[in-house]
Amino acid sequence: MAEQQTDPSVGRESNAAVLSAYDDHMMPIWKSLDVPVKRASGCTLEDFEGNEYLDVFSGISVVNVGHGNDAVVDAAKDQLDEFVHGCSYVHPNEPVADLAERIAEVTPGDLQKSFFCNSGTEAVEGAVKLARKYTGSKEVIALEMGFHGRTLGSLALTGNKAYKKGMAPTLNDVAHTAPPYGYRCPRCDGDQCDADCAEELERIIGSHTSGDLAAVVVEPVMGEAGIIVPPAGWLERVQEIAHDHGALLIADEVQTGYGRTGELFASSHFDVEPDILTQAKGIANGLPLGAFTASAEVADAFESGDHLSTFGGNPVACAAALATIDELQDGIVDNASQQGAWLESELQTLEDEYDVVGQTRGLGLMHGVELVDPSETGPQNVAPKPDKDLASAVSEYLREESNVVMGVGGYYKNVMRFQPPLTISRDQLERAVDELEAALETVA
């Protein structure tokens, strides 16, 4: 047996002590943000040496109503005092009943019945099972560059080999169609990307499936791909094509849901009512919870025993989710929408002024800044070459010099991500934009 290196009863007093335990006893994982967190409040993270950081990333777009939100913390504590676990599928309980009812009220269209699980990837896989059960078909189409999780089922839908290296084979019967990535659209050369680009889906159904299509799975705004907002009419056309082939539209709102885009759900920005809607991340402000929600007609395709999760619908997480929705509806979604409109115009100014800023785009408080090398053409010759080295240098500068934590993402790893807690104030957002500009001035 390995010798015990540290006494776990003694608090760690430095960032290095935490990182060294990670190195020794955690599986080697992605940790590029390098800011160990001792405590957090609102939009502020504090490390083990008392340094404070402005959090513009929300733990990958999760703490939508702010770190340590009092109402959420109190709701969770109250439920902890009542009981923690009884398995919500064998012991019906009030937090689950209340949350299911509430989700039916706040989701778009006539989505009425939910299944609760623990994470986004489970929500996506459960939604695909339900679509298969309802349609009686098997095949699934997702978007190239899309992200839906890392367990083997959702990994099959994830359209990016970076997440799949060494992990294949995944689920069979998944094909991918082109994403609505206007800036680098191979179909229309960028500028004119519109609803017609969705026609690619017909070609993929015709050439890459047997026609036995159960679902098309789409993020209404693509998160990990680089904050990609589809052009007007695109998502609507995707749903029409899916329905023409007897398939359901699964809107994966794991990242876009719960106020992130300035609406409670991003589907509401478009003229679509998803057939199944997946949720996780912001749903309980950081407590582990996922869900997928469908109309009664679709949901009732599941029969007893078709699906279950021991921890799914944990009462503490559900109580936190109910408080999160209250908080969101009490002005926080409105704040996301207002601050997001301001952010959009500020980022547009950066795009106009800096030729390394290829494109800025987003909705609400989900915005991306795509960094490029203007001296070279990109992979499809429609936009300059993505500059992932610049993005990682900017992120490091922000962390080291400005105490700002900003995510980097995108299929080409060259997109700076503004996804702060939706409670962020104008002053804090202004600071993040100013510091990004300072980083571009210094590093670019």
Ligand SMILES: Cc1ncc(COP(=O)(O)O)c(C=O)c1O
């Ligand atoms: C759109 C989308 N779907 C699914 C997932 C997977 O969620 P989780 O990490 O909770 O499994 C993510 C995570 O980033 C996501 O952004």
